[in-house]
Amino acid sequence: MKQLLFLTLFLPLLAVRCPDGTPTPLSTLNLTFKALYNAKPLVINQIVDYNGKKIRITKLSFFMSPVRFGTDSGNPNNVSEFAAQSAFIDFGDTDDSTKALKGVTQTFNVFNNNNLQTFSTGIGVDTLFLNNRKPQNFFSPDPLSDAGNYWDDWKSYIFTKFEGLMDKDGDGRFETGITIHTGGNKAFQPMFFVKKIDFSTDNTATLNFNLNVNELLKDIDLMTVNSTHQTGSLPTILKFTSNFQTALVLK
Amino acid sequence: MNITYVFAILIVFFVACKDKSEGNADDLSSIAYAPTSYPLSIPTSFPKMDIPADNPLTTEGVSLGRFLFYDKKLSANGSMSCASCHLPQAGFTDARAVSTGIDNIAGTRSSMSLENIGFVVKSGLFWDGRTKTLEEQALLPVEDPIELHNNWTQVVDFLKNHPEYPERFRRAFGIDNKQLITKELAAKALAQFERTLISGNAKIDKILRREEEFSDEEFAGWQLFFNANNAPDAQCGHCHTSPFFGSTEFFNNGLDSVSSLNLFKDKGRGGVTGKQWDNGKFRTPTLRNIELTAPYMHDGRFKTLEEVIEHYASGGHYADNIDPFIPQIKQIGLTTRQKKQILAFLKTLTDTSFTKNPKFQDPFK
Numbered sequence: 001m002k003q004l005l006f007l008t009l010f011l012p013l014l015a016v017r018c019p020d021g022t023p024t025p026l027s028t029l030n031l032t033f034k035a036l037y038n039a040k041p042l043v044i045n046q047i048v049d050y051n052g053k054k055i056r057i058t059k060l061s062f063f064m065s066p067v068r069f070g071t072d073s074g075n076p077n078n079v080s081e082f083a084a085q086s087a088f089i090d091f092g093d094t095d096d097s098t099k100a101l102k103g104v105t106q107t108f109n110v111f112n113n114n115n116l117q118t119f120s121t122g123i124g125v126d127t128l129f130l131n132n133r134k135p136q137n138f139f140s141p142d143p144l145s146d147a148g149n150y151w152d153d154w155k156s157y158i159f160t161k162f163e164g165l166m167d168k169d170g171d172g173r174f175e176t177g178i179t180i181h182t183g184g185n186k187a188f189q190p191m192f193f194v195k196k197i198d199f200s201t202d203n204t205a206t207l208n209f210n211l212n213v214n215e216l217l218k219d220i221d222l223m224t225v226n227s228t229h230q231t232g233s234l235p236t237i238l239k240f241t242s243n244f245q246t247a248l249v250l251k
Numbered sequence: 252m253n254i255t256y257v258f259a260i261l262i263v264f265f266v267a268c269k270d271k272s273e274g275n276a277d278d279l280s281s282i283a284y285a286p287t288s289y290p291l292s293i294p295t296s297f298p299k300m301d302i303p304a305d306n307p308l309t310t311e312g313v314s315l316g317r318f319l320f321y322d323k324k325l326s327a328n329g330s331m332s333c334a335s336c337h338l339p340q341a342g343f344t345d346a347r348a349v350s351t352g353i354d355n356i357a358g359t360r361s362s363m364s365l366e367n368i369g370f371v372v373k374s375g376l377f378w379d380g381r382t383k384t385l386e387e388q389a390l391l392p393v394e395d396p397i398e399l400h401n402n403w404t405q406v407v408d409f410l411k412n413h414p415e416y417p418e419r420f421r422r423a424f425g426i427d428n429k430q431l432i433t434k435e436l437a438a439k440a441l442a443q444f445e446r447t448l449i450s451g452n453a454k455i456d457k458i459l460r461r462e463e464e465f466s467d468e469e470f471a472g473w474q475l476f477f478n479a480n481n482a483p484d485a486q487c488g489h490c491h492t493s494p495f496f497g498s499t500e501f502f503n504n505g506l507d508s509v510s511s512l513n514l515f516k517d518k519g520r521g522g523v524t525g526k527q528w529d530n531g532k533f534r535t536p537t538l539r540n541i542e543l544t545a546p547y548m549h550d551g552r553f554k555t556l557e558e559v560i561e562h563y564a565s566g567g568h569y570a571d572n573i574d575p576f577i578p579q580i581k582q583i584g585l586t587t588r589q590k591k592q593i594l595a596f597l598k599t600l601t602d603t604s605f606t607k608n609p610k611f612q613d614p615f616k
Binding site for chain 2: 056173
C-alpha cells in the first residue's frame with residue numbers, strides 16, 4: 001500500500017521535472033556576422049574593387065569551434081557555457097543588399113546567463129577533438145558531415161573558403177579564378193572576445209560581429225596567389241587565418 | 252411465435268456478420284504484417300544515411316519498391332518503368348544523351364545515376380535540386396508528360412486491383428484494406444528500394460581497404476584528381492569529393508559561353524531558385540561507375556570521358572558565374588599523359604558487383 005502511495009505521488013513529479021532528461025535552456029544567444037568590403041556590406045557576386053582590379057566574391061565561409069562563453073575576462077579557458085562543438089558561418093545567401101546588411105546569424109542555447117562576458121572560439125575546426133575525424137563520423141545536416149568541407153590531402157577540414165573571380169586584364173570578363181581555402185591544424189586560429197553579454201527580458205542576447213574582408217586579404221596578393229591547393233601555399237593559408245584576429249571584430 | 256422471431260433475427264445477424272468479415276474483398280487484415288528491418292550494408296568509409304523516421308527500411312518495403320521500380324504498368328501505355336531510364340548495367344542511367352518518355356518526346360536532360368542516391372539528397376534531387384527527399388522525387392516521373400505520362404489516380408487504381416500488390420502493400424506498410432493504398436505509400440516503397448542502391452566495391456574501395464593496389468598510371472591520376480602528394484591540382488576533387496565523387500552543391504562547370512546569365516538555354520538550378528546567379532548551374536553528379544554512364548553532362552553533350560577531360564583541361568567556356576575552379580584547370584596545363592592518368596583513375600570507380608547485384612535487377616524476369 002505504501003509503495004502504491006509512493007508511486008502515485010512520485011511518478012507524476014518525475015514526469016513534470018524531467019520530460020526528456022535534460023534541463024531547459026534559460027536563454028538564447030545569437031551571434032550575427034556581417035561581412036564588409038571597403039566598409040560596405042559585402043554582397044556575394046557583386047563586383048568590388050581590389051587594388052584597382054575588379055573582383056567578384058562568390059563564396060565566403062568559415063568554421064568556428066568550439067563555441068564557448070564564460071565569465072572570466074582574463075581567461076579564455078574559464079568556460080561556463082559550452083554552446084556547440086562547432087558552427088559554420090556561410091555568407092553564400094547574402095546575395096542582395098538587404099541580406100548583406102542583415103548578415104548571418106547562428107543561434108545557441110545558454111543554460112546559465114549570469115555574468116557572461118566572454119566568447120572564446122577558434123577559426124577552423126577544433127584540432128583536439130574534431131579535426132582528426134572525417135565527414136562520415138557526423139550526421140547530416142551538420143556541416144562537418146559534408147565531404148565538400150573536407151580536404152583529404154590536408155587530412156583536415158577546410159577551415160575557411162574564400163572564392164571569387166577576377167577581371168585581371170580589365171577586359172570586362174572575370175576569367176581568373178580565386179580559390180583561397182585554408183585548413184590543417186597549423187592554420188587553426190584561437191579567438192577570444194570580451195564583452196558583457198546583456199540578455200533582454202525575453203532572455204535573448206545578440207553579439208554582433210563585423211568581418212572585414214579587406215583585412216582578411218591583408219598581405220595576400222591575389223594577383224599572384226589565387227589558389228592555396230598548390231605546393232608552397234602554406235604561408236598564404238596561415239596568413240589568411242591569422243588575419244581573422246584583426247578582421248573579425250565584436251561590435 | 253416468439254422463438255421464430257428470435258431465430259429470424261439471429262439468421263439476419265449471422266448473414267450480416269459473415270458479409271462484413273469474409274465478404275469484403277478489400278480487406279487485408281488476415282495477411283500477416285510483420286515487417287523485418289532491412290540490413291543495409293554501408294561501407295565504413297561512407298557517411299551515415301539519413302533515413303526518414305516515417306519510412307524505415309524494411310525487407311518488405313524494399314521488395315515492394317523494387318517491383319514498382321521495374322513495373323511498366325506505372326506508365327500510361329505500359330511501355331516504360333522507372334528502370335527504363337535507370338538501367339543497372341548503365342550505372343542506373345539510361346546511357347542516352349537525354350531521356351525519352353513514353354510518347355517519344357525527348358526530354359532536355361540526361362538521366363541521373365541513382366547509385367548511392369540515399370546519401371546525396373541533402374541539397375535536393377534531379378540536376379536542379381528541385382525535390383528535397385526521395386519520397387517527394389518518386390512522385391514526379393509518373394505524371395511527367397515526357398516520362399511515364401500517367402496519373403496517380405490511375406496508377407493507384409491499378410495497384411489496388413492487382414492480384415499481388417495489395418498483399419505487398421499490406422506486408423510493407425500494414426494497411427488493412429486495399430483502399431488504403433496511396434501514391435505516397437508507393438513513393439515510400441520506391442524510396443526504400445532506392446536507398447539500398449549502394450555502390451562501394453569499386454577498385455578504389457578495394458585499394459582503400461588495402462585489398463588491391465593502384466597501377467602507376469591510376470595512382471598518378473588519383474594524385475592529380477585530389478592534388479595529393481603535391482601533384483598539380485587538376486581541381487577535380489573540389490567538386491567530386493570522396494567517397495561519392497560528387498557533391499551536394501550546384502556549379503556552372505563552364506559548358507556554355509553566354510554573354511548574359513539569362514541566356515542559358517537550360518537555367519538549371521536557377522530555374523528552381525529564380526536567382527540569375529544560379530542559372531546554368533547543375534548538381535555535381537557522382538563519378539562512381541562513370542565509365543558505364545556515357546554520354547556525359549546534364550545534356551549528354553560529351554560522348555566520351557576523353558571529351559569530358561578535354562573540356563575541363565581547356566578551362567571551359569566563359570560565363571559570369573563560371574565556377575572559379577574551372578579556369579584554374581587551364582592554368583596547370585594538363586599534358587596528354589596526365590589526361591590519360593586521370594582517365595585511368597576514373598576507371599577505378601567502376602563497380603560491376605553493384606551493377607550486376609541480383610538484388611537490384613528486374614524482379615519480373
